[in-house]
Amino acid sequence: MKDRPTVLLVGNPNCGKTSLFNELSGCRAFVGNYPGGVIEAARAGVETPDGPVELIDLPGVYRLGGASLEEKLAMDYLCRSGVRAIVSVVDSLNLDRHLYLTLQLWHFHLPVILVLNMSDEADAALLSFDIPAFEAMLGVRIVRTDALRRKGMEELLACIGQAAYRPSGYPAFRKPEYGEQTEQVLDFIAHTVESSGLPRQKEPFSYIAARLLDGNAAMVARYAEMGEEGRRLLEMIEDCRTELSRQMGLPAPEILSSKRYGLIRGLLEEVQGGDGVSRIRRSTAVLDGILTHKYWGIPLFLLLMYVVFFAAFTLGNPLVDLVRSGFDALGGWLAQALDGHPMWQSLIVKGIIGGVGGVVSFVPTIAILFACLSLLEGTGYMARAAFLMDRFMHKMGLHGKSFIPMLIGFGCNVPAVMATRSIESKKDRLTTIFVLPFMSCSARLLVFALFIEALVAPAYQSITMWGLYLFGILVAVVGARLLKSTLFRGGDETFIMELPPYRLPSPGAYLHSVWERVSGYLCKAGTFILLGVVVLWFLNTYPQPEQGGGIPDSARMEQSYAARAGKFFEPLSQYAGMDWQANSAMIGAFSAKELLVAQLGILFASPGEPDAAVHASDEEKRLDARRKISAHYTLPQALGIMTFALLALPCIATVAVVRKETGSWLFTIGQFAALNIVGFGLAVAVYQTAAVFLRA
Numbered sequence: 001m002k003d004r005p006t007v008l009l010v011g012n013p014n015c016g017k018t019s020l021f022n023e024l025s026g027c028r029a030f031v032g033n034y035p036g037g038v039i040e041a042a043r044a045g046v047e048t049p050d051g052p053v054e055l056i057d058l059p060g061v062y063r064l065g066g067a068s069l070e071e072k073l074a075m076d077y078l079c080r081s082g083v084r085a086i087v088s089v090v091d092s093l094n095l096d097r098h099l100y101l102t103l104q105l106w107h108f109h110l111p112v113i114l115v116l117n118m119s120d121e122a123d124a125a126l127l128s129f130d131i132p133a134f135e136a137m138l139g140v141r142i143v144r145t146d147a148l149r150r151k152g153m154e155e156l157l158a159c160i161g162q163a164a165y166r167p168s169g170y171p172a173f174r175k176p177e178y179g180e181q182t183e184q185v186l187d188f189i190a191h192t193v194e195s196s197g198l199p200r201q202k203e204p205f206s207y208i209a210a211r212l213l214d215g216n217a218a219m220v221a222r223y224a225e226m227g228e229e230g231r232r233l234l235e236m237i238e239d240c241r242t243e244l245s246r247q248m249g250l251p252a253p254e255i256l257s258s259k260r261y262g263l264i265r266g267l268l269e270e271v272q273g274g275d276g277v278s279r280i281r282r283s284t285a286v287l288d289g290i291l292t293h294k295y296w297g298i299p300l301f302l303l304l305m306y307v308v309f310f311a312a313f314t315l316g317n318p319l320v321d322l323v324r325s326g327f328d329a330l331g332g333w334l335a336q337a338l339d340g341h342p343m344w345q346s347l348i349v350k351g352i353i354g355g356v357g358g359v360v361s362f363v364p365t366i367a368i369l370f371a372c373l374s375l376l377e378g379t380g381y382m383a384r385a386a387f388l389m390d391r392f393m394h395k396m397g398l399h400g401k402s403f404i405p406m407l408i409g410f411g412c413n414v415p416a417v418m419a420t421r422s423i424e425s426k427k428d429r430l431t432t433i434f435v436l437p438f439m440s441c442s443a444r445l446l447v448f449a450l451f452i453e454a455l456v457a458p459a460y461q462s463i464t465m466w467g468l469y470l471f472g473i474l475v476a477v478v479g480a481r482l483l484k485s486t487l488f489r490g491g492d493e494t495f496i497m498e499l500p501p502y503r504l505p506s507p508g509a510y511l512h513s514v515w516e517r518v519s520g521y522l523c524k525a526g527t528f529i530l531l532g533v534v535v536l537w538f539l540n541t542y543p544q545p546e547q548g549g550g551i552p553d554s555a556r557m558e559q560s561y562a563a564r565a566g567k568f569f570e571p572l573s574q575y576a577g578m579d580w581q582a583n584s585a586m587i588g589a590f591s592a593k594e595l596l597v598a599q600l601g602i603l604f605a606s607p608g609e610p611d612a613a614v615h616a617s618d619e620e621k622r623l624d625a626r627r628k629i630s631a632h633y634t635l636p637q638a639l640g641i642m643t644f645a646l647l648a649l650p651c652i653a654t655v656a657v658v659r660k661e662t663g664s665w666l667f668t669i670g671q672f673a674a675l676n677i678v679g680f681g682l683a684v685a686v687y688q689t690a691a692v693f694l695r696a
């Protein structure tokens with residue numbers, strides 16, 4: 001295992017690395033039609049004809065040497081000692097841009113396999129390549145692949161095996177020719193750095209020289225921090241740069257990149273034939289004319305999101321009722337079966353069936369939501385949403401790059417916080433992390449679904465849900481604006497994101513990603529939530545009053561730990577419309593938002609009062625919990641509670657990941673406090689306003 005040679009998959013975002021990785025390894029890593037789908041390297045053992053290799057799927061990067069975490073991660077892997085070969089994946093239709101990264105790989109002196117992926121699209125565009133000439137000019141082996149239809153996999157495996165196990169017979173990557181003057185300067189810098197006696201860096205000297213010639217800020221800073229000798233070295237290099245820049249008539253940072261693009265142009269003129277404009281790219285242009293239109297692009301996006309919630313509700317509701325009635329029937333049956341064992345009856349029927357059932361019954365809604373979101377992601381529309389929002393977000397002090405984590409946040413805030421790694425500027429990243437919990441995650445959807453179903457007239461249900469999501473985004477955007485003009489001022493970066501063409505996602509990958517999310521939800525309900533529910537049940541049931549018999553369930557519950565905690569906050573929380581029951585549910589919500597629903601399920605569970613449950617008809621039983629909630633709360637209260645659940649109390653997993661990603665307790669605690677203060681303040685505002693307007 002340890003001495004398996006390592007082979008890296010390197011390429012621009014969205015060129016199909018993960019699709020290839022999955023095909024080669026049989027794994028099921030995440031594939032999405034938007035750049036930045038992979039934020040962490042995936043690895044798997046793969047058998048080649050020459051022996052096993054360890055294949056690593058790196059996050060997509062446009063070039064090496066940037067400051068984003070993905071670029072650092074890619075560099076880190078490239079400099080590791082066990083790496084025997086690099087698979088440079090490029091999109092056949094974007095060679096003019098994608099080969100840039102390939103040329104940078106020369107520095108590592110490793111065998112390179114150039115994979116021209118998306119060969120199906122290249123064929124459709126009547127694009128042809130003179131492969132032998134192409135191979136000879138670069139000094140690589142070239143494999144044409146179509147990852148979706150598994151074409152070229154055998155050949156690729158054979159090349160990987162050869163490069164990793166028999167490198168002596170493998171072509172050597174040809175040194176890109178930058179012209180005599182430039183090369184002399186590069187050699188001089190590399191030699192000066194090598195013989196300077198300064199600490200050895202992990203990158204090859206030729207790479208360091210190229211970065212220093214570019215004036216790469218991070219690399220320059222590294223040497224500047226090495227004391228007097230480092231600074232002397234930089235001064236010497238600066239003289240060469242100035243002189244070269246004068247001779248070439250170009251600013252120093254552009255010398256190498258313009259040379260590389262020149263090389264690529266020349267190369268493609270030799271080896272590429274055909275116009276390269278495919279049907280799919282043409283129809284993409286037409287679709288984009290409509291979907292990313294200056295004026296109706298954003299309204300269209302909002303409309304689409306509305307349709308998603310509408311579908312989740314109208315299609316989901318009857319199914320939710322069905323699942324719920326199943327749980328109620330089970331609860332009723334167990335209540336009878338456990339007659340005479342009040343503690344078990346209470347734990348199982350009220351605690352577990354009421355709590356977990358409350359969470360699981362929303363699976364249909366969640367599944368429809370995930371199915372829609374995955375489809376929008378898979379087709380490439382979500383990347384447009386980020387692009388559309390970019391203009392809008394800029395006005396708010398952020399950029400579209402922050403929007404992708406926000407979209408991910410609709411699913412779950414935890415991976416969303418991790419997805420901010422692609423944001424280079426630290427200040428922008430912290431701002432984004434700060435406001436991310438305002439994105440309504442799928443667990444919060446349950447809270448909304450519960451209250452909206454119970455208290456909002458059917459005609460207004462979807463729009464209320466949609467409004468809550470928008471409200472979350474609005475608060476996030478305003479919050480970001482405030483932070484960017486105060487605490488995290490400055491550090492703006494431009495947003496470059498290649499828009500992928502519209503594609504139909506491959507059915508396997510699509511179904512898999514929906515299933516992954518739904519099963520993740522079910523798993524959570526079966527483990528973490530189940531545990532939480534048992535704890536909640538305990539807090540709701542104990543301490544028991546002295547004389548057990550004769551006291552109604554509700555009165556008994558009012559003495560519980562949960563009720564006491566809820567009542568403790570009631571004097572304050574009542575301004576937001578929250579009574580002690582809602583408060584006690586919020587306490588559970590801190591460990592997972594689903595527990596809020598679980599707790600209300602326990603508090604308002606129908607089979608909890610076995611006598612009533614036994615005599616009620618099925619239909620009555622089914623509607624009981626919801627009816628109790630609608631009888632107990634008013635619409636303004638529901639709005640206050642939902643606002644609080646939307647904005648305040650990020651769950652414990654989010655808090656933990658924020659701490660991990662920012663490395664700062666101060667930030668984590670500050671954010672936690674701020675979210676709660678803002679959430680409570682707005683909940684009060686919403687409740688009070690609604691109470692005035694909805695009184696009639």
Ligand SMILES: Nc1nc2c(ncn2[C@@H]2O[C@H](COP(=O)(O)OP(=O)(O)OP(=O)(O)O)[C@@H](O)[C@H]2O)c(=O)[nH]1
Nearest residue numbers: 013014015016017018019036037038060118146147
């Ligand atoms: N037509 C076609 N589509 C492909 C091919 N390979 C990948 N795709 C699609 O391209 C999109 C991106 O694929 P990924 O495998 O996620 O790309 P990636 O390079 O891993 O992307 P990042 O991780 O974001 O850098 C998906 O929609 C794939 O279905 C191919 O050979 N032909």
Ligand SMILES: [Mg+2]
Nearest residue numbers: 017018037038
């Ligand atoms: Mg990927």
